[in-house]
Amino acid sequence: MNNLSVLVIDDDTEHAEYLVEYLSQIQALSHIKVTQSPQEGMKELLQTHYDLLFLDMHMPEITGIELLKSLSLPPTIVVTAHPSFALECFDIDTVVDFIEKPVTLIRLTRAVQRATQEISPMLPKALFLKVGHKMQQFNIDDILYIEADGIYCKIHTKSEVTLANINISDIEKKLSNTNLVRLHKSFIYNLTRITSFDNRHLWIDKQRFSLGVQYRGKLSQILNAKPAE
Template sequence: MKNLAALIIDDDPEQAEHLQSILEKLPIFLSIKIINDSTQGYAELLENEYDLLFLDMEMPKLSGIELLKSLALPPTIVVTSHPGYAAECFDLDDVVDFVEKPFTVTRIGRAIRRAMQEVVEKIDENTIYFKAGHKNQQYKLDEILYIEADGIYSMIYLKSGERSLINSNISEVEKQLQHTKLVRLHKSYIYNCIHIASFDSRHLWIGNQKFALGVSYRGRLAEYLNVDPNF
């Protein structure tokens, strides 16, 4: 694996650049981006996918711990001068290691080795193949917004704005997506629960786009989102 994308969020430019210089010597990273403002880092994580995150804790506007609790993040290595955050960080699923500043090359290398197993598992879990035309096409599950029935085919709508026609009907797609966050909530639609912005008893919204919620599927939505089934 030599094509990973890493993001460093740290309000100390010198520390961030030092970490970047270490990572650049490793052959596994295709890209390494630095953001010195945590609110900009939050926006970046909403807009783009990263395989590994290096996150400082004490930052103005939005602390690292607040960011950790507000988003589903890629495997995260916390890099901080404040060891008091360690216990709280390790209670969070996305944190794979906690590195104190000043750090050494050896310590960062050990953290990356710990992270790699989760990075690989996350990539595998986030990937699915559907037959599109004459070839099997790879799709990232979290890039799919929703899937719409199209006769004996189905249309996949992606975050990028692109769409893709696949050879399976909606029921076949539903079976293939068992145990994922893509859930059939209408006879003609499968929705990605991680992208549902809001919902009521008859509709749900993905971004600003409104969709029908099948009455018989309300219990399933409540189960996946862990909300009161009498919503």
């Protein structure tokens, strides 16, 4: 499972940077945001959807435990230098793992794998979009790519092309928990349908597409593979 968005709440700047460096090497994670106070973290969680939260415990004004008890949080991995919090954390349903500092890449990877088992049942299998005057269901796995067409989008599957009444930016927001990823200003591609790629292009079967300049590093990061020159 790929393309998970992550929020890190940790007031220790040095440790947060160290944590992000490791998390950026884990294939399943595509977007990592850091906040350095629980207040900033609460605001971020209320405004933006995140698939996974990495949470420090010992922070000023609001502790990690208080944050866990005050909000409905995404699956949470606690990362702390204070093992005394462990028992209380595991009594909270949203906590999927507890890691003592200092962290290691292997331990973080195992924690992410545990978290994805919690997240996977919640992943959408189908997408409803307005087509003409009705809402039509699309099986997400059947979509090869989505193409912007003015204020509309063309949904490409192996069997047909359908014009949906939605623009590409709005449809991108609906796909944050799927393998459909925007890699060009006018295209969203199904990662599971990509057969090959290089620095400037990707292929779905034998059809070639351009990678947007601002997206070129994103694909190799998501797929955890260096592109061909």
